[in-house]
Amino acid sequence: MERLNSTEAARTWINGSWNDGGTKRQAVSPSTGQPLGYYLDIGPDEAQLAIEAARTAFDTTRWPKDRSVRSRALFELADEVAKRVDKMATMLSREGGKLLAQTHWELSLTVEWLRYAAATALLQTGGRALEASPGMHFISDPEPLGVVGVISPWNSPIILSVRAVAPALAAGCTVVLKMPGQTALTNALFAEAVAAVESLPPGVLNVITETGSIGASMLVDSPQVDMISYTGSTKVGRVIAANGAKTLKRLNLELGGKAPLVVFDDADLDAVVPQIVMALVAMNGQFCCTGSRVLAQRGIADRLRAALIEAYQKVRLGESEDPQAQLGPLIDKASVRRVDAVVAEAASYADILVRGGPVDEGPLAAGAFYRPSLIEVQDLSAYVIQAEVFGPVQTFEVFEDEADAIERANATEFGLAASVFSSDTARCRRVGKAIRAGHIWMNCWGVMSEHFEQSGFKQSGIGVLCGPRAIEQFQEIKVYAAVEEPLTAS
Template sequence: MMQANHWINGRWLDNGDERGHTLNPADNTPVGYYALGSKALTDQAIDVARSVFEAGQWSTKPRVRAQVLLDYADRLTERQNELADIIVQESGKLQSEARGEVLGCISECRYYAGLARTIMGRSTELDTGQWVSFTREAAGVVAIIVPWNAPATLLIRSLAPALAAGCTVVVKPAPQTANVNRIMMECLAAVTGLPAGVVNSVNENGIEVGQRLSVHPDVDVISFTGASSTGSAIMASAAGTLKRLSLELGGKAPTLVASDANLDIAIPQIARHATIIAGQMCTAITRVIVDPSRFEETAEKLRDALAEVRTGRGDDRQSTMGALIDARSRDRLLGSLDIARRDGEIWLQGQTFESGPLAKGNFLTPTLMQIQDVKHELIQEELFGPVLNIECADDEADMLARANATRYGLAASVWTESVRRAQHWTRGIRSGSVWVNAHNRLAAETETGGFRHSGLGRLHGMQGLDDFLETKTVYFAED
């Protein structure tokens, strides 16, 4: 059995018999073990990261940082097949999704390697003999708290810009995907140019490690991806030490289907991006808001497309949707379906597997429901599963109002042949990302982040560096 240990100051640390285990969501069999973290280990990792940062050698060498990221991309490339296999085993997602995740990590490392060498300041002359320069410097020690649904990508999209900026890092991986993180750290440990202690990793033990990172005075930045409720708790805990926060939180992504939408293009993509990672993605489509003239046609075609989704093991090439992360998530969603039957209409009922090879796994087939009341709990709350709500709007104004009816604002999409309508809707939707005739088009070069309860700050792209940099003003006066 594999075991994920802590990585602190360039050394692997074990806790002896103190360990947890990870399970394969497809059959709930053990995948591997991980050493349990603690407050003491977290403090040790933070102390190392602080000491290395204060020494100044890492934060003042952009070419070294760029080369480290390039070498890291090479190490990930060498182990990409192994890494994808472990992602499938511990998260339950499809092999194609896992491979795409790993390729995204490699791209992100190479992108920020380039930006590491282009961090520049500016200067201005206030008056004769009065010069001011503005420099961009590393923010300090960064804590990265990683979720389980995309454990490689959601680590790298914070780690790569943090390293490019010159920060030192403490990582807390999700316990469900601890061995994915192990391989990510092993690839990093194989980079000879990385000084010991620049990156450290401590496994979780309940909530002890995450809580310690949130309150420790020597952590300058927290980068967290996860539920809005957890992000709010981190924000409250971090307030006492005035940490900078980079938070990508929950989503309730709507997609708007206009009267002129090309359904032959829209329906397959809506079905795909409602069931990506079994709907366990914060940018997955959860609401389909349809012009009244196209509602029945859209609902019927979408029902048929979702019915064709083949739910199964991630390592089965015939599968088009994998498992939920655990039985608790499946049972929670089944409870939501009971509420949907009571308060709305079911176009397609999600099913579990009571017998056969999938019976031991955490599987739930897609659901298409119709609840019209935008204040209903199933519309307002993030469900995080393959459950899609379709809504018939009164008119275009109502479509836009419905898109903005929740407290979330992470992602959205619109389907229309009209440039004027696309411009109007993309301007009116309160969301950090809006795609036109597409959904979930993500890249290292394009920033993502949320409005309102969906988070603070931006990741990816040039702005992805901002949360890990400080601006210093230096004034020069003539004698």
Template structure:
């Protein structure tokens, strides 16, 4: 079931209100469908419905109900997985295999938190004779979930599932670029038979009014946002007047450190996928190749060959190995970065426009200047720098030279060295001899400009839980 045009979902009802917007296919610019644009009033209505459900239903105190709802959502997402993946290809431009992998990861995430919903425990401590302190973990309230376009299925459920497991109710703002994907997911969610009305609400966006209203609303207690560091900083500032809790997974500039004893063929295999998955539009993508001087030439030759032979094309074509960028505006932005890379560095492989859609072939360039914006800022596309280091200390210094700290990888046959360097790199995730391995069970998050808090894993619940201390004196209570 898909709602046409994509509508809002508030208080258990579909709301077909607001101007119609077009959703476009980045592979060819054609219209995929339409959606109703939201407004601040609709966002406030959704927040009010979520708050009424939080206080007016047993949801927050019913872990078995929450687990049941999450399992029902997972089952319904699995039943619709082919349709969801097809919509991701159409609206997002990524490969069909990437779209299906993302959808299955979201289903795994939902099932994982269904299990954790029944395992939220507090503690007890006897502070002094005859006294007890009970530490209770309870839901924080209404969670506002702001979803990016680059992984609209996984990154929705990565925030929504732990929020629901913790006992929060929710208001969701999907990305402007992927409203039809989101509508299909919401159709699956809305059909969960055990879901109380008002627990999950969603309002489409066509600008910034909905997001601004969610962040400012006194009815929203927590904001979970995935997106750019600039927008994350704006959300923190806007949330300050209501002292909201914010969980932010923001930008990345992941370095991949390749030592002279690494298996270069294996490193090239991992890093080709690790840097070009989703056309490089993923915050944990390998964005900088830091290569030990003795193997720099050999690695560069191998990775250039791999990048040059990537088949770029529509995500619906099984022969394609890299899909389109999200839109032609981002294509033009990355083209400007490619020209800048040619001016500031040395071009190894120059990417360019392919076909009529938002396609770009991969780019590789050498650069030494750590102060360049090409090194310091997230580029978010199929463009990767190559930097040379001469010893372990320089490798660590270069890896830590940007304000980001979301992810990194280290390639070496020396496990002691690889582990030592991984400990020294300031990043939330460091992969050894691999890149881009993500699991529902393993926390992700960043240092510095890469954000606050953690998602995935048991710690993914923390943003959505409060700790309450209940103190009692046994000689007083019940006397």
């Protein structure tokens, strides 16, 4: 299905069929500002149809009861996504602005995560049997929680959707997946893969696209929805938590991040600098684990500062499909203005080492491009240290010793990820253990596996995704008890 420059609008997938409801809108490339195609932006009617379809599928089909059906469907979905990796990666690169190599990696990893969930569906998790005392037997049995609303972000819409959708389906839940309007044409390609899975009953997985938040709010408020899995900002996560409490929703939230990159003076700078640069420019700085803070020990600070200044001044910007580009555009011009305002304000209280900014001239001027900025600041209360900027803006801070590094690393409300660079592995482990974050990278950045959990500490989230514990997030535990002889009052 080729959607580029077509008048045909990408549709949503509800209850096992394509839905023509919603408002027709235009998808635009952040690299060029040019239209890519059209999509249907759902409204409350379509959201309600999707909720009811998921509820009916959970209550009336074999899906919650038959793990072999679930595993087969997930393996089939993995195969269908695999067939479309190149097309989906290209479209995601054009719509979202990420470099093509990054979107291709993301889609390939999505296939592996689906296959992992398919295997997990066949495993017994969380259940046990015990004769607690003579003649008194107990069995605990995990059951699917029910209908799950998954609300995914625009920065990595497929893999971050699948990260929640796959274990939810493996557990036996049904899903309404609310995807962002910024990547609507990519969403439609994923929905095509879903539509091609013959073993997936109608209503089990519904894929809707929304630019605003009416449908998302309906998922959070609906008594027919048992759980919300949301990836996005901490601010919105708090709203979801408050509103979801009205119906006692179970929540799985992966929220904001402000990842510190702690560099000790025994680190190998030749190896560290490329890692730090990648931690900032990957996904154009629009990633919850973006390495937005560099913490340098004083003995190495001058050399590291100089190396980063040189590196960021040389970063090559380019359209998302430019193989020579290191940094693509932000998602839109509004984001460029927002990020630039943060850097401009920082000039009043910090030392701007590299003043990035919008690209206003030349062939890239029509796109939402922003050159990277590096800002030196010691005041831990500074906005640029405390806020998730969501763009290629990095702070540079100097610390004295391990205790100072740990205090600085823990100084924000976030706790999603961190990196520690040192030739002393024991130090990496020791400092990593003291940093309150769910993912600690030692002498690296951004390394992830479907075999291990992803979680956030502090204000970075609730619950886990990926790994063997992910399926448990979408299950209830029911306990059965039996006695060999009936209990009596005596």
